[in-house]
Amino acid sequence: MVQTVTTNDTATTNDAVILLADAVVVLGGFPALAGVNLQVQPGELVALRGANGTGKSTLLRLCAGLAALSRGSAHVMNVDLATNRAAVRPYVGLLGHRNGLYADLTARENVQLTAQLIGAQRHDVDDALARLKIDSRVAATRATSLSAGQRRRTALASLVVRRARVWLLDEPHAGLDTAARVELDDILHEATQAGATVIYTTHEIDRTDGRVPRTVTLAGGVVATDDSSTHGVSR
Amino acid sequence: MRQALVVARKDLLIEWRARLLLVRVAPFALLVLVLFAVALDSEPLILRAAAGLVWLAMLFSSLMLVQRSFDVETDDGAVDVLLTGTVEPAQVYLGKMLAAFAQLLALATTLVLGAVVLYGATVGADHLVLLVTATLSAAWGLSSVGTLYGAVVANMSGRDSLLALLALPVTAPLLIAASRATEAAFGSQTIDTASGWAWTALLVVFAVTFTAAGAAAFGTLMESDA
Numbered sequence: 335m336v337q338t339v340t341t342n343d344t345a346t347t348n349d350a351v352i353l354l355a356d357a358v359v360v361l362g363g364f365p366a367l368a369g370v371n372l373q374v375q376p377g378e379l380v381a382l383r384g385a386n387g388t389g390k391s392t393l394l395r396l397c398a399g400l401a402a403l404s405r406g407s408a409h410v411m412n413v414d415l416a417t418n419r420a421a422v423r424p425y426v427g428l429l430g431h432r433n434g435l436y437a438d439l440t441a442r443e444n445v446q447l448t449a450q451l452i453g454a455q456r457h458d459v460d461d462a463l464a465r466l467k468i469d470s471r472v473a474a475t476r477a478t479s480l481s482a483g484q485r486r487r488t489a490l491a492s493l494v495v496r497r498a499r500v501w502l503l504d505e506p507h508a509g510l511d512t513a514a515r516v517e518l519d520d521i522l523h524e525a526t527q528a529g530a531t532v533i534y535t536t537h538e539i540d541r542t543d544g545r546v547p548r549t550v551t552l553a554g555g556v557v558a559t560d561d562s563s564t565h566g567v568s569r
Numbered sequence: 570m571r572q573a574l575v576v577a578r579k580d581l582l583i584e585w586r587a588r589l590l591l592v593r594v595a596p597f598a599l600l601v602l603v604l605f606a607v608a609l610d611s612e613p614l615i616l617r618a619a620a621g622l623v624w625l626a627m628l629f630s631s632l633m634l635v636q637r638s639f640d641v642e643t644d645d646g647a648v649d650v651l652l653t654g655t656v657e658p659a660q661v662y663l664g665k666m667l668a669a670f671a672q673l674l675a676l677a678t679t680l681v682l683g684a685v686v687l688y689g690a691t692v693g694a695d696h697l698v699l700l701v702t703a704t705l706s707a708a709w710g711l712s713s714v715g716t717l718y719g720a721v722v723a724n725m726s727g728r729d730s731l732l733a734l735l736a737l738p739v740t741a742p743l744l745i746a747a748s749r750a751t752e753a754a755f756g757s758q759t760i761d762t763a764s765g766w767a768w769t770a771l772l773v774v775f776a777v778t779f780t781a782a783g784a785a786a787f788g789t790l791m792e793s794d795a
Binding site for chain 1: 571572575576579582583586587641644645646647648649650651652653654655656658788792
């Protein structure tokens with residue numbers, strides 16, 4: 335069964351979904367982000383690259399309202415993260431390094447939990463599981479017994495159910511086999527076609543070639559390169 | 570409130586699968602009761618201290634339950650999923666508190682029965698309502714303060730010991746009130762029923778205060794960089 339990924343209807347009136355200007359995030363005394371400038375438009379698919387420790391994950395957590403802005407300005411969905419970062423959380427779906435699953439719940443129960451919390455229907459859960467090719471046997475297996483790839487798929491199914499306006503994915507391809515990676519790319523493209531904005535981090539060059547229209551590279555906590563010159567990004 | 574019930578159901582389902590209460594916490598609590606009896610080695614003394622020993626065992630055991638309740642949130646970063654969504658942090662707090670309340674109530678019932686069997690404590694029919702009310706109020710208070718302090722230490726290193734260090738002093742009023750109210754329900758000569766109800770009222774005030782504080786502060790406390 336093929337499910338088209340759709341998003342909620344509460345749209346922003348401003349052009350940029352994400353607007354960071356000299357954004358600084360200090361974690362444990364260390365500037366994980368040291369003045370990032372980034373502008374992302376609605377429906378964009380952005381691959382975020384960079385070596386370990388360059389601030390990719392922190393940038394995603396900042397945009398999700400989970401990391402505090404120390405200096406500069408940051409707006410996501412017109413929400414000022416400097417003053418009210420919690421307000422952005424209903425709009426974003428974050429998949430971090432960890433999958434955010436409950437080990438003692440089955441794959442289906444984990445996805446169902448997300449659905450119940452946002453008031454989604456049972457068929458939404460079925461559709462999301464089918465979309466991620468999670469069969470009934472895997473769906474009935476506790477998360478603790480799933481393989482790394484199956485756990486990643488389950489976490490992605492939860493994200494699909496969320497129908498977030500902004501998808502923030504930290505190494506979403508990690509742990510997936512080739513077929514699942516292609517499937518994930520399709521899902522991300524569907525999400526952007528439905529109006530969602532997607533940013534994901536990756537170490538893999540081939541993941542940013544071809545189908546990804548924009549690649550931003552971080553180095554030392556700032557934007558080092560941005561392959562699209564039309565977005566007004568500067569270092 | 571719907572979201573709080575979803576969170577509570579999730580926590581109880583996880584507990585049902587993990588069987589922590591049944592396999593580890595309840596046996597630990599009963600063992601504490603037995604060891605107290607062995608240490609005191611005096612029937613009149615044990616009978617007089619029975620109520621206090623029940624709630625002291627409850628206090629220690631509740632730390633294990635609360636710790637587990639937050640471990641499942643932080644082990645795989647599930648709390649981030651809860652926080653980045655349409656769920657109000659207060660709803661998450663109330664849900665986790667409700668689940669803890671249900672478990673602590675079951676544990677308190679077990680320990681009161683343990684006191685009756687091991688210590689020979691008695692509860693007259695006229696004191697049954699007081700005992701039930703005091704137990705409900707104390708379990709509510711313990712779950713509210715436990716969930717609040719569980720959130721305080723959730724993202725800290727060494728949280729196992731920190732939870733005990735931070736939460737135990739705060740629960741001193743609850744320990745005193747619950748012990749005195751239960752003592753009255755056990756028909757002690759040193760405290761009358763009216764005083765037992767007064768201590769129960771204090772338990773309700775304690776529970777309401779910490780429930781309100783927890784609901785207000787939970788979101789901020791659970792943020793890893795807060």
